[in-house]
Amino acid sequence: RPRVLSGIQPTADSFHFGNYLGALRQWVDLQEDHQPFFFIADLHAITVEQDPKVLRDRCLRAAAQLLAMGIDPERSAIFIQSQVPAHAQLGWVLQCLTGFGEARRMTQFKDKSAKGGEGSASVGLFTYPVLQAADILLYRPHYVPVGEDQRQHLELTRDLAQRFNHRYKKTFRLPEPYILKATAKIADLQDPTAKMSKSASSPAGIVEMLDEPRASAKKIRSAVTDSDTVIRFDPEEKPGVSNLLTIYAALTGRSVEALEEDYSGRGYGDLKKELAEVVVDFVTPFRERTLALLEDRTHLTEVLRRGADLANEVAEATLRDVYERVGFVTAG
Numbered sequence: 001r002p003r004v005l006s007g008i009q010p011t012a013d014s015f016h017f018g019n020y021l022g023a024l025r026q027w028v029d030l031q032e033d034h035q036p037f038f039f040i041a042d043l044h045a046i047t048v049e050q051d052p053k054v055l056r057d058r059c060l061r062a063a064a065q066l067l068a069m070g071i072d073p074e075r076s077a078i079f080i081q082s083q084v085p086a087h088a089q090l091g092w093v094l095q096c097l098t099g100f101g102e103a104r105r106m107t108q109f110k111d112k113s114a115k116g117g118e119g120s121a122s123v124g125l126f127t128y129p130v131l132q133a134a135d136i137l138l139y140r141p142h143y144v145p146v147g148e149d150q151r152q153h154l155e156l157t158r159d160l161a162q163r164f165n166h167r168y169k170k171t172f173r174l175p176e177p178y179i180l181k182a183t184a185k186i187a188d189l190q191d192p193t194a195k196m197s198k199s200a201s202s203p204a205g206i207v208e209m210l211d212e213p214r215a216s217a218k219k220i221r222s223a224v225t226d227s228d229t230v231i232r233f234d235p236e237e238k239p240g241v242s243n244l245l246t247i248y249a250a251l252t253g254r255s256v257e258a259l260e261e262d263y264s265g266r267g268y269g270d271l272k273k274e275l276a277e278v279v280v281d282f283v284t285p286f287r288e289r290t291l292a293l294l295e296d297r298t299h300l301t302e303v304l305r306r307g308a309d310l311a312n313e314v315a316e317a318t319l320r321d322v323y324e325r326v327g328f329v330t331a332g
């Protein structure tokens with residue numbers, strides 16, 4: 001069975017609809033006929049300052065949400081990145097293969113360091129994409145299910161894999177991004193030309209999976225659209241309406257064309273009201289399951305430990321190959 005791997009940062013109390021529709025839903029689906037490794041990227045989270053207590057809590061909340069949305073620990077290794085030391089270890093080796101200019105070209109660093117100026121950004125934030133390459137290559141996955149914003153990191157990952165394979169010996173598989181076009185970039189509800197993002201969006205622009213369902217309904221009803229009246233999918237001319245149709249289609253399994261037909265001759269108010277109901281029906285049971293899972297933290301940490309055991313086995317084997325090929329003396 002082909003392997004898949006992906007990760008998510010524990011940098012908010014809740015995942016949002018961009019995370020879910022862009023990536024996490026594919027994680028759940030891919031479990032069917034793949035061998036999955038999914039992890040919570042706490043090493044990545046500390047590239048910007050985190051409160052230790054909050055970080056620990058968010059890691060467990062992330063785990064609870066992944067289980068609540070259908071990640072099945074019997075089929076998937078679900079683990080916390082820092083519990084698998086090989087990520088940081090391979091990360092170092094790959095940093096030594098990465099050009100400074102190459103790292104510089106990563107747009108996420110440019111975006112994230114733009115606010116405080118490059119001088120206040122950490123070196124960890126700068127090398128972040130290289131650690132991500134290590135995360136991926138350790139498991140030799142065929143596919144990496146992510147949203148559009150991760151595409152550049154996947155390209156770097158493939159470049160580094162190729163470079164290592166070429167310089168030493170074929171060690172890594174070149175992974176393919178698994179990006180679903182329809183939901184690859186879910187937009188901010190208040191600024192539909194920008195992606196929904198925990199760092200960039202205002203709270204009103206993000207639908208959080210663990211929001212009070214009524215609060216989410218309200219956000220949908222207040223989504224920014226346009227001054228036209230026709231409900232039509234046209235991301236260029238009508239980004240707000242198109243985003244609502246995308247979310248609607250993804251949550252109901254209906255096609256955008258069928259929705260356009262249903263809503264022809266009707267107003268934005270109807271669309272928003274009915275999508276708000278769909279959202280409430282979707283998030284209510286999800287939220288209940290997550291909160292119930294969070295009642296038993298011992299169970300969560302146990303699931304994560306078992307996931308880390310599995311991940312460590314695979315990751316250590318790859319790291320051994322790497323160390324040997326690089327020329328390190330193996331311990332007796």
Ligand code: TYM
Binds near residue numbers: 023
């Ligand atoms: P993160 O934590 O920012 O986001 C997790 C996943 O959600 C996707 N996503 C979106 N998709 C569509 N529309 C949006 N508005 C939207 N916002 C977020 C992201 O593309 C991602 O798939 N660098 C990664 C974490 C990571 C990783 C990895 C991923 C670390 N190591 C190895 C894959 C493989 C990140 O910051 O994702």
